[in-house]
Amino acid sequence: MAEPRKSLSVINPNDKVAQLRDAFAADGGAVAKPTAEAASAGNNEALHAEVIEALRTVYDPEIPVNVYDLGLIYAIEIDGENRVTIRMTLTAPGCPVAGDILADVDRKVENVDAVKSCKVDLVFDPPWTKDRMSEAALLELGLL
Numbered sequence: 001m002a003e004p005r006k007s008l009s010v011i012n013p014n015d016k017v018a019q020l021r022d023a024f025a026a027d028g029g030a031v032a033k034p035t036a037e038a039a040s041a042g043n044n045e046a047l048h049a050e051v052i053e054a055l056r057t058v059y060d061p062e063i064p065v066n067v068y069d070l071g072l073i074y075a076i077e078i079d080g081e082n083r084v085t086i087r088m089t090l091t092a093p094g095c096p097v098a099g100d101i102l103a104d105v106d107r108k109v110e111n112v113d114a115v116k117s118c119k120v121d122l123v124f125d126p127p128w129t130k131d132r133m134s135e136a137a138l139l140e141l142g143l144l
Contacts, residue, residue, distance in 0.1 A: 044078055047114050051076055051084055054108040060090075061097055065140050067105065071132025074123065082116045084109055089128045098122070 055068040055076075067073060067088065075087040086105060090098055102120050109118040130143075138144045 044082070044114075047078055047082060047112070048076060050112045051078070051086075051109055051115070054112050055086075055105065058101065058104045058108055060095075060101060062095075063091070063141070065133075065137040067101065069134040069137040069140075071130075071134065071137070072128060082114050084115050084118045086118065086120045087123055088120060089123055091128055093124055 052068060055073055056066045058067045059065070060067060060070065060072075063070065070091070072090060073086060073088045075085075077085040077087075079085075086109065088102075088105065090101065095101070102122060106118050106120050109115055133141075133143075135144065
């Protein structure tokens with residue numbers, strides 16, 4: 001006998017974008033720089049750049065901006081054997097598609113030719129804020 005399907009509630013993307021716009025306006029429109037400063041390249045800057053490009057193909061389905069420019073990636077660590085560890089967060093701890101996003105990050109980073117393996121650590125400290133969004137993300141969402 002088949003297991004009954006569980007239903008997930010998904011926030012309307014327009015509602016999520018509206019929430020981000022409201023938060024941005026309430027904060028006076030301050031803009032933080034992209035998360036590149038938070039990521040560490042280790043010895044391999046070219047591989048680090050390829051990992052960032054892979055991360056830019058992962059989207060939160062509720063927001064039409066990739067996880068890197070949203071500022072969800074807190075750190076990228078690459079060891080001497082090209083094993084990658086990604087430290088990231090979500091816009092909200094109760095994100096109904098968290099597992100899908102994390103799996104997509106893992107899959108896309110492991111598809112980078114030189115990457116031997118990828119480990120994704122989900123953290124909520126420090127909490128994500130819109131100040132972590134890149135200028136490109138703010139423009140995409142109409143916040144600039």
